[in-house]
Amino acid sequence: MPRAGLDTAAVVAAGADLADEVGAGRPTMAMLAERLGVRTPSLYKHVAGQEDLNRRIAALAMSEAGEAVGTAVQGRAGRDALAAAARAFRTYVVDHPGRYGTTIGMEPAGPEDPLAAGSRRVLEPLLAVLRGYDLPETDETHALRMLRSLFHGFATLESAGGFQWSTDIDESFEWLIDFVDRGLRSG
Amino acid sequence: MPRAGLDTAAVVAAGADLADEVGAGRPTMAMLAERLGVRTPSLYKHVAGQEDLNRRIAALAMSEAGEAVGTAVQGRAGRDALAAAARAFRTYVVDHPGRYGTTIGMEPAGPEDPLAAGSRRVLEPLLAVLRGYDLPETDETHALRMLRSLFHGFATLESAGGFQWSTDIDESFEWLIDFVDRGLRSG
DNA sequence: CACGGCTGGCTAATGGACTTAGCTTTTAGT
DNA sequence: ACTAAAAGCTAAGTCCATTAGCCAGCCGTG
Numbered sequence: 494m495p496r497a498g499l500d501t502a503a504v505v506a507a508g509a510d511l512a513d514e515v516g517a518g519r520p521t522m523a524m525l526a527e528r529l530g531v532r533t534p535s536l537y538k539h540v541a542g543q544e545d546l547n548r549r550i551a552a553l554a555m556s557e558a559g560e561a562v563g564t565a566v567q568g569r570a571g572r573d574a575l576a577a578a579a580r581a582f583r584t585y586v587v588d589h590p591g592r593y594g595t596t597i598g599m600e601p602a603g604p605e606d607p608l609a610a611g612s613r614r615v616l617e618p619l620l621a622v623l624r625g626y627d628l629p630e631t632d633e634t635h636a637l638r639m640l641r642s643l644f645h646g647f648a649t650l651e652s653a654g655g656f657q658w659s660t661d662i663d664e665s666f667e668w669l670i671d672f673v674d675r676g677l678r679s680g
Numbered sequence: 681m682p683r684a685g686l687d688t689a690a691v692v693a694a695g696a697d698l699a700d701e702v703g704a705g706r707p708t709m710a711m712l713a714e715r716l717g718v719r720t721p722s723l724y725k726h727v728a729g730q731e732d733l734n735r736r737i738a739a740l741a742m743s744e745a746g747e748a749v750g751t752a753v754q755g756r757a758g759r760d761a762l763a764a765a766a767r768a769f770r771t772y773v774v775d776h777p778g779r780y781g782t783t784i785g786m787e788p789a790g791p792e793d794p795l796a797a798g799s800r801r802v803l804e805p806l807l808a809v810l811r812g813y814d815l816p817e818t819d820e821t822h823a824l825r826m827l828r829s830l831f832h833g834f835a836t837l838e839s840a841g842g843f844q845w846s847t848d849i850d851e852s853f854e855w856l857i858d859f860v861d862r863g864l865r866s867g
Numbered sequence: 868c869a870c871g872g873c874t875g876g877c878t879a880a881t882g883g884a885c886t887t888a889g890c891t892t893t894t895a896g897t
Numbered sequence: 898a899c900t901a902a903a904a905g906c907t908a909a910g911t912c913c914a915t916t917a918g919c920c921a922g923c924c925g926t927g
Binding site for chain 2: 912913914915916917921922923
């Protein structure tokens with residue numbers, strides 16, 4: 494009987510793919526095992542259980558989202574950087590709704606939690622974007638929270654089909670970038 | 681054997697309470713039945729299943745949130761109305777994290793879905809707030825989506841413990857209201 | 868007041884999911 | 898080649914959601 498050659502990263506990656514296909518929170522250990530060509534209990538050699546798997550998927554999603562935003566921001570500043578960051582984040586979430594959705598409602602268990610580290614990877618480039626505007630230092634945290642809330646909220650609502658009218662969503666998104674840019678410049 | 685005297689509304693209300701206590705998506709039919717002093721299968725006389733229960737909880741949450749925001753906005757205009765709406769929404773979500781969390785990622789099944797009706801109850805007063813600003817009509821939908829995204833994102837992140845530094849969250853929230861108000865006035 | 872039907876409860880049973888325990892075989896290092 | 902850890906497996910336990918089918922309490926009619 495040949496070995497499947499799995500490791501934790503492979504299991505988590507497959508779980509993340511599965512979440513993107515069937516929706517956040519929907520994948521079961523059984524589905525994942527079948528996809529990996531392995532029996533369900535074998536998964537427990539690589540992850541501690543469903544809870545652990547989900548935490549790892551969420552951390553992966555955060556880290557990937559952070560990388561996408563970071564890359565998009567490289568070499569840009571001001572409105573350009575803001576728009577690039579926003580679009581990169583939205584694109585990531587729309588392309589990976591399941592794994593990103595796994596992050597929702599999950600509390601980091603402490604500053605050492607990989608999930609918290611992933612969050613920081615997202616926040617870092619956003620902070621860099623804000624540095625391109627002339628904000629009083631005390632406002633930086635507030636603005637950062639605003640950006641995160643706005644991007645997170647928009648992407649989450651969009652990927653859940655939460656915007657009802659026919660008005661073009663892309664258009665709303667560009668409007669939103671403009672709105673934030675103007676607000677930050679006049680701050 | 682005396683009757684428990686349940687009906688659909690009572691079951692949904694108890695489910696919503698339970699969600700607030702143990703977290704969105706966590707309540708089981710078994711827990712709910714025990715709390716209602718009834719055996720699990722009896723719940724199916726009032727609710728079609730777990731999926732149906734969650735949809736009803738979500739619809740209830742939306743409707744309640746809409747009512748809270750609507751009441752808060754009554755008799756106010758401009759910045760006042762915006763601030764009242766924002767605070768009412770945030771307060772509702774913080775006080776009822778489980779039932780509000782149940783709405784996340786749930787797609788309305790059509791315009792007749794009570795969940796969609798609940799969403800409209802939230803959007804209505806927000807639209808009224810926007811009417812207090814001088815926006816071009818084409819911007820109204822965009823602004824509405826922005827408000828919804830921002831409030832939803834902020835409240836969701838907050839109630840999941842997603843804001844990491846020690847900077848006061850209330851302060852960020854007030855800053856955010858101010859930011860939006862300024863942006864809408866200069867629109 | 869009797870009574871018949873609906874309604875809301877119950878028990879029993881099925882199927883599926885997560886998880887643990889314990890065994891076996893591959894594989895990597897000496 | 899030999900050993901030991903790692904990675905698979907089967908078997909089994911628990912819990913949950915759901916369906917089927919039964920029975921008793923309530924309501925309205927005669």
